[in-house]
Amino acid sequence: MKYVDVLDQVGQFKEVKKFLVVSNGQNTEIETLMEFKAPKTQGNTLIKVVVMPGGKLNLKGVIKINKGAELVEAFLRQSILLIGENSMATAIPELEIESNEVKASHAASIGRVDEEQLFYLMSRGLNRDEAVKLIIEAFLTE
Amino acid sequence: MLQIKKINVSVEGKPILSDINLELKTGEVVALMGPNGSGKSSLAYTLAGHPKYLVDKGKMFLDEKEITGLTPNERAILGLFLANQAPVAIPGLGIKSFLWQIYKKFESEKRMDLVKFRNWLDEEADKLQLKNGLLDRGLNDGFSGGERKKMEVLQMLVSKPKYIILDEIDSGLDVDALKIIALRVKRMVKDNKVGVLVITHYSRILKYLKADKVVIIEKGKVKEIGGMELVEKIEDKGFEEKK
Amino acid sequence: MSRFAPIKEENKKKKWEKSPYEYGFSSPEKYVFKSKRGLNEEVVRMISSMKSEDKKMRDFRLESYKIFLEKSMPTWGADLSTIDFNNIFYYVKAAKNEGKKWADVPKEIKDTYDKLGIPEAEKAYLGGVKAQYESEVIYGSLLKRLRDKGIIFCGMDEALAKYPDLVWSHFGKIVPKGDNKFAALNSAVWSGGSFIYVPKGVKVDLPLQAYFRINTQNMGQFERTLIIVDEGAFVHYVEGCTAPIYTTDSLHAAVVEIWIGKGARCRYTTIQNWSTNVYNLVTKRAWVEENGVMEWVDGNLGSKINMKYPSVILAGKGAHGEILSVAVAGKGQHQDAGGKCIHLAENTTSRIISKSISLNGGRSSYRGLIQMNKGAKNSRSKVVCDALILDKESRSDTYPTNKIMESEVTLEHEATVSKIGEEQLFYLMSRGFEEHEAEAMVVNGFIEPIVKELPMEYSVELNRLISLQMEGSVG
Numbered sequence: 067m068k069y070v071d072v073l074d075q076v077g078q079f080k081e082v083k084k085f086l087v088v089s090n091g092q093n094t095e096i097e098t099l100m101e102f103k104a105p106k107t108q109g110n111t112l113i114k115v116v117v118m119p120g121g122k123l124n125l126k127g128v129i130k131i132n133k134g135a136e137l138v139e140a141f142l143r144q145s146i147l148l149i150g151e152n153s154m155a156t157a158i159p160e161l162e163i164e165s166n167e168v169k170a171s172h173a174a175s176i177g178r179v180d181e182e183q184l185f186y187l188m189s190r191g192l193n194r195d196e197a198v199k200l201i202i203e204a205f206l207t208e
Numbered sequence: 209m210l211q212i213k214k215i216n217v218s219v220e221g222k223p224i225l226s227d228i229n230l231e232l233k234t235g236e237v238v239a240l241m242g243p244n245g246s247g248k249s250s251l252a253y254t255l256a257g258h259p260k261y262l263v264d265k266g267k268m269f270l271d272e273k274e275i276t277g278l279t280p281n282e283r284a285i286l287g288l289f290l291a292n293q294a295p296v297a298i299p300g301l302g303i304k305s306f307l308w309q310i311y312k313k314f315e316s317e318k319r320m321d322l323v324k325f326r327n328w329l330d331e332e333a334d335k336l337q338l339k340n341g342l343l344d345r346g347l348n349d350g351f352s353g354g355e356r357k358k359m360e361v362l363q364m365l366v367s368k369p370k371y372i373i374l375d376e377i378d379s380g381l382d383v384d385a386l387k388i389i390a391l392r393v394k395r396m397v398k399d400n401k402v403g404v405l406v407i408t409h410y411s412r413i414l415k416y417l418k419a420d421k422v423v424i425i426e427k428g429k430v431k432e433i434g435g436m437e438l439v440e441k442i443e444d445k446g447f448e449e450k451k
Numbered sequence: 452m453s454r455f456a457p458i459k460e461e462n463k464k465k466k467w468e469k470s471p472y473e474y475g476f477s478s479p480e481k482y483v484f485k486s487k488r489g490l491n492e493e494v495v496r497m498i499s500s501m502k503s504e505d506k507k508m509r510d511f512r513l514e515s516y517k518i519f520l521e522k523s524m525p526t527w528g529a530d531l532s533t534i535d536f537n538n539i540f541y542y543v544k545a546a547k548n549e550g551k552k553w554a555d556v557p558k559e560i561k562d563t564y565d566k567l568g569i570p571e572a573e574k575a576y577l578g579g580v581k582a583q584y585e586s587e588v589i590y591g592s593l594l595k596r597l598r599d600k601g602i603i604f605c606g607m608d609e610a611l612a613k614y615p616d617l618v619w620s621h622f623g624k625i626v627p628k629g630d631n632k633f634a635a636l637n638s639a640v641w642s643g644g645s646f647i648y649v650p651k652g653v654k655v656d657l658p659l660q661a662y663f664r665i666n667t668q669n670m671g672q673f674e675r676t677l678i679i680v681d682e683g684a685f686v687h688y689v690e691g692c693t694a695p696i697y698t699t700d701s702l703h704a705a706v707v708e709i710w711i712g713k714g715a716r717c718r719y720t721t722i723q724n725w726s727t728n729v730y731n732l733v734t735k736r737a738w739v740e741e742n743g744v745m746e747w748v749d750g751n752l753g754s755k756i757n758m759k760y761p762s763v764i765l766a767g768k769g770a771h772g773e774i775l776s777v778a779v780a781g782k783g784q785h786q787d788a789g790g791k792c793i794h795l796a797e798n799t800t801s802r803i804i805s806k807s808i809s810l811n812g813g814r815s816s817y818r819g820l821i822q823m824n825k826g827a828k829n830s831r832s833k834v835v836c837d838a839l840i841l842d843k844e845s846r847s848d849t850y851p852t853n854k855i856m857e858s859e860v861t862l863e864h865e866a867t868v869s870k871i872g873e874e875q876l877f878y879l880m881s882r883g884f885e886e887h888e889a890e891a892m893v894v895n896g897f898i899e900p901i902v903k904e905l906p907m908e909y910s911v912e913l914n915r916l917i918s919l920q921m922e923g924s925v926g
Contacts, residue, residue, distance in 0.1 A: 117858075133843070148858035152825075161849040163868045166840035171867040176855045256881050259873065280880035281889075290881050296874045300899030301892055313883045346896060363882060 068097045073107040082111040085206040088121035088153075095124040100142070102135040111142045116202050119150030126158045129170055136167035144174040147205050149198065209233050210255075210288075210371045210403060215266030217254050224250050225428045228266075232371060235401035239419035239439070241409055243447040247428040248407045249293055252375040255405075256290040257283050270371065285313070287370030291360040291377055297348035303359070304329065304343055307366050314367045332365055336388060353380035361389050364396070371403045372396070378413045390416035409447075411439045489537040492516060495639050498542045502608055502642075507619070515628040515638030522632040528818070529756040529785045534730055539702050541640045541673070597655070602686075603648040604659055607675050610646030617648060622677055625708035625738045625764075633704040634734045637673050641706065644674035649684040651712075658687040658720070658906055674705040678719070680743075682712040689906060691722045691750075702730050703754075709737035711745055713767065722750035722909055724916075727783060729754040741767030741796075748904050750913065751778040751788045760818060762791040765799035765830075772801045777901040779917065780813030780845070789819035789836075789851075794827040794860075805836040806898045809845035816848040817866070825856045834864040839871060839897055841890070891918040 071080050080100070088094045100109045109129075117123050129140045146155045159172040179201050187197035210232040217225040225247050232238050242248050254261040255268065257280040267276045270286050278286075304326060311325060320328060333343055336358045348356045357377050364372060372393065378386055390413050396402040397417075406413060414436070422438040424431045426447065432438065487494070495516045499509040524531055597604055603614065611618050628638040649655060680686055703725065711717050717737065725731055731754040737745040747761035763772030774790030786809075792801035807815040817836045838847040849866045871893045879889035895902070895914045902910045 146855075148855065148860075150858060153858045154825075154856040155853075156855070157853040157862075157864075159849075159851060159864065159866070161847070161866060161868055163838070163840060163847045166843055166845060166870040168840075169867075169869050171865070172849070173866075174851070174853055174862070174864040176853060176860070176862040178858050178860065256877075258877050279886070280877055281883050281885050284881055284883040292878070296872070296878050298875050298879070298893060298896050300896030302899075306892070309884075310882055346899070367883065 067095065068099070070099045070101070071109065071111075072101045072103060073109055074103040076104045076106050078104065078107045080107075080109045082109075082113075084113045086113075086115045087202075087206070088115060088117045088123050090118045090120045092118075093122045095126075097126045097128075098142075099128045099130065100140065102129075102131045102138045102140060105134070105136045105138065107135065108139045109141070112145075113143070114145045114147075114206055115155070116147045116149060116205060117153040117155050120152045122153075123155040125155065126160070127172070128160045128162065129172060130162045131165050131168055131170060133164040135165045138165065138168045138170070140168065140170040142172035144172075145205070146174075146176040147202065148176065148178055149202070209269075209271065210405075211269040212251075212255070213267050213269070215254070215268065216264045217250060217261050218264055219250070219260050219262070223264075223428065224261075225254065228425075228428075228430060230405075230423060230430075232403045232405055234370060234403045235397060236421070237397060237404045237406060237417055237419045239414055239422045240405060240407045240425060241422065241439070241442060241447075242425040242431075243409065245427075246425045246447075248409075248425055249375055250428075251425070252290060252293075252373045252405075252407055255283075255373060256280055256288065284367070284369075288373070289364055289367060289369035289371070290373045291357070291364065291375060293375040293377075293379065294353075295348055295356040295360055297346070297351070297356075299346040299349045301347040303345060303347055306347060307363065310363065311366050329362075329366075332362060336361060336392070337385070338362070354382065354385050357381055357389065358385065361392060365392075368400070369402065371405070373405045373407065374413075375407045376409070377406075378408055378410055386413060387416055393417055411443055414439055488540055490516075490539070490541050490640070494541055498640055498642065501542070504611070505615075507615075508611060511623065511628070512639045512641075515635050516640075518629050519632060519635035519639055522629075522635055524632060528758050529787045529816075531730065531732075531756065534702060539672075542642060593657075597659075600653050600655075601650040602653060602655060603646065605646055607644040607646050607677065608642070610677070614646075614648070617679070618646065618677065621679055621708060621710045623708075625710060626706050626734050626736050630734060633732045634706055637675060637704045637706040637734070641673045641675035644676040644705070645678075645688070645690075646676070647678045647686060647688060649680045649686045649715075651681045652683040653681075654685040655687065658689045660689045672703050672705075676705070676707045678707075678709045678717060680709070680711050680715040680717045683714045684712070685716045687718040687720070689720045689909075691724070701728050703732065705733045705735075707733070707735040709735075709745065711737060711739045711743035711770075713741045714743060715740075716744040716746075718746040718748065719761075720748040720750075720905060720909070722752065722905070722913065723757065723759075724753035725757075726753060727755050729756075731757045731759065733759045735759065736762040736764065737772070738764045738766055739770040739772060742769040743767060744771045744773075746773045747775065747790065748901070749774065749776040749788065749790075750901075750905070750909075751776070751786050752913075752916070753784075754786075755783060756785050756787070758787045760789050760791050760820075762793070763801065764793045764795065765801065765827075766795050767799075768796045769798045770796065771799065774801075774803045774805075775901045775904055776803070776805045776807075776817075777898045778805070778807040778815050778817075780807070780809045780815040782811040782813060784813045786813070786815045787818055788815075789817045791820040792822070792832060793820070794823040794830045794832070797826070797828045797830065799827060799830045801830075801832045803832075803834040803836070804900060805834075806901055807836070807838045807847065808841065808894060808897070809838070809847050810841040812842075812844035814846040814848070816850060819851045820854070821852070821862060821864070822854040823857050823860050823862070827857050828859040830857070831861045832863070834862075834866075836866040837897070838866070838868040839894065840868060841870065841894075888918075 071082055073080055098111055100111055115123055125144055127142050127144055129142050131138050142159055144157050144159055155176055157174045159174045161170055163170055179198055183201055184197050187200055212228055212230040215228050240248055263276055267274055275283050338358050394417050397404055423433050495512050499512055626634050628635050709717055739745050745763045749761055751757050761774050765772055772792050776788055778786035778788045780786040789805055790803045805817045809815040821832045823830050836849055840847050847868050851864055853862055871890055875893050876889050879892055894917055902913055
């Protein structure tokens with residue numbers, strides 16, 4: 067899966083949000099590219115993926131700001147939740163910036179289900195599977 | 209004397225101040241008041257030489273010297289000090305060495321040595337009730353609003369300016385902090401004949417720092433000039449009456 | 452063009468330019484021995500025989516040379532297309548006084564030394580006028596103190612001859628000869644470099660510096676360094692310096708291997724400021740056993756092209772790795788730097804902080820890898836890379852790879868790219884500082900988290916060097 071967004075008009079604003087689940091045994095490759103060609107543009111990319119046991123994810127995200135694209139604001143966030151045994155992910159958030167009148171940042175996080183959150187939900191009567199399911203749902207909603 | 213002669217100022221093509229005339233003498237306190245968006249802070253930035261604020265018409269003078277085209281540092285060297293409303297943080301910039309550098313710029317004769325200077329700094333910081341250890345941090349890094357305002361005052365004490373602009377120094381300060389700062393500035397007016405432009409839309413600070421003149425500004429224009437009685441009127445009726 | 456009021460020509464000292472290091476020696480170089488240009492098997496054999504090495508090292512070199520020929524150039528990273536392997540001297544054994552005169556050292560370099568306040572004795576050494584740092588009087592007693600504790604600190608050539616078993620226990624194992632093309636090259640033609648062995652439980656209380664080794668050729672092209680820190684021991688090694696090093700060598704391919712035993716700790720600090728004709732391609736890697744700690748503090752200022760990614764392999768449980776990197780890319784420079792942390796065991800942690808600056812058309816790239824293998828349960832990593840681009844001509848890139856093959860872990864990565872904030876500049880200028888002074892203050896504040904980890908003399912020099920760059924008065 068490849069998602070390409072180009073901002074080539076002055077003042078353009080784009081927001082890309084993708085929430086996905088990589089199922090058991092699935093092998094998924096996702097690539098996003100947001101390229102800024104015009105000045106005064108703004109772009110946000112948010113990718114959230116849950117990788118189920120045995121699933122494999124390759125996530126690449128590129129923010130490219132060309133020369134002459136001034137007063138650009140660009141942000142990329144990749145959040146990956148790894149569930150169970152044998153789930154794997156590679157996250158590659160890249161930045162290529164050739165203009166200096168910019169604010170560009172990215173963040174990537176890969177982690178597991180928070181034990182504290184699990185405990186909290188289970189203490190409210192849910193079993194482990196139900197609790198994990200709820201946490202995954204919350205993760206994919208925000 | 210600090211003089212503003214009929215200036216028109218715009219920001220990114222948009223006019224924000226028109227035909228402003230203002231005079232501030234040494235040893236004088238002038239209060240500049242007005243509702244939000246009236247142009248008070250814009251005037252402060254214009255005086256200090258902020259690049260976004262362009263003087264389209266008119267001139268400004270500091271002790272007879274024209275400052276309209278000067279850079280911010282040139283104005284500072286001439287004796288102008290802007291105490292910001294929301295001072296920025298510069299992480300990693302050690303406060304003590306920063307203040308020492310400022311000191312060296314402004315004090316050429318009778319200079320304290322580094323050790324004496326640091327001791328003096330600690331004393332003044334104490335008087336301003338700045339927490340211990342704050343001075344070891346980066347400039348305003350993680351500081352509360354009140355702490356940043358106090359840092360502005362500390363810098364003032366180091367560079368000993370002739371004219372001070374206090375841009376809404378009272379916002380975000382608790383009563384005790386406000387009193388400390390106001391009295392400190394009052395002392396500078398009395399001892400060093402510093403001229404102070406107090407920008408505010410509350411009258412609180414003026415309880416401790418009485419103004420010799422009160423200027424009301426609205427929608428980028430001077431509406432009224434008077435004495436402390438204007439302050440009482442505003443307290444009673446707010447700014448809306450002043451149309 | 453200054454944004455602050457009408458430009459005054461006399462105030463406009465903003466441009467930073469490093470002039471090309473044009474030089475010519477008035478007197479011929481005097482060398483005891485110098486190989487022909489270019490590399491072939493004969494040159495490799497000759498290097499080994501000049502050093503009187505045994506068959507084992509000679510074979511190691513020859514095998515490495517074969518691998519070097521087979522391996523292709525990396526397809527990523529900086530542009531290495533202009534390296535001409537046939538136009539380089541691979542081995543030079545200098546005479547005591549190399550014949551370079553102080554008068555021949557470029558003026559800009561001499562000016563920098565003056566402005567940085569470098570003492571006379573060091574100036575000559577740094578300028579390449581003296582081949583050795585004549586420090587016997589000062590450092591002689593220090594070296595004796597170290598020896599008394601059982602610490603070995605000598606040149607790599609000497610170590611191989613005196614302590615072969617100790618050297619071979621790790622030599623070529625942490626960075627194998629087939630690791631990459633330039634590691635293979637170094638493995639074939641290495642010369643010089645340091646060897647340090649710290650016995651169990653011994654903590655070396657002062658930083659060991661490269662120029663303590665008074666009888667070995669320093670700052671060589673193909674240095675090979677090996678540091679072995681036995682269980683519970685500690686050492687801090689410092690190499691390089693902030694002042695620009697003037698050298699005619701255009702290709703530097705060093706290898707640094709570090710082995711850290713259980714509960715031991717090593718900090719390796721480098722400040723590299725090679726002249727801008729140099730390609731600096733370095734492979735640096737540490738292998739850390741249980742509860743060991745490795746800290747790389749990496750300053751990248753010079754060279755035309757610098758490719759360097761200090762790595763930590765967290766092999767034992769509870770091991771910790773840190774990479775603190777600062778890179779400044781000026782005109783015509785490409786700094787391609789970063790770090791790699793590979794988590795093999797449980798409860799391992801890593802942290803990478805990278806601060807880079809590009810100005811005057813320079814390009815600064817962060818390249819990093821965090822890998823957590825299956826089984827590295829409960830491991831954590833945090834990466835922060837911030838970049839400042841100071842003008843329209845410059846460029847900044849971030850190429851991080853996060854490869855996670857274990858679910859019970861946490862990884863956080865953040866990066867920001869921006870210019871110096873106008874509000875920060877205005878603020879400082881309104882306190883009386885000129886624009887270039889204000890810029891330098893913000894830039895120095897930006898790199899402060901790394902600079903504060905440097906030994907004091909370095910941090911002072913580094914700040915001053917950057918201020919000089921921003922003022923444009925150097926070069």
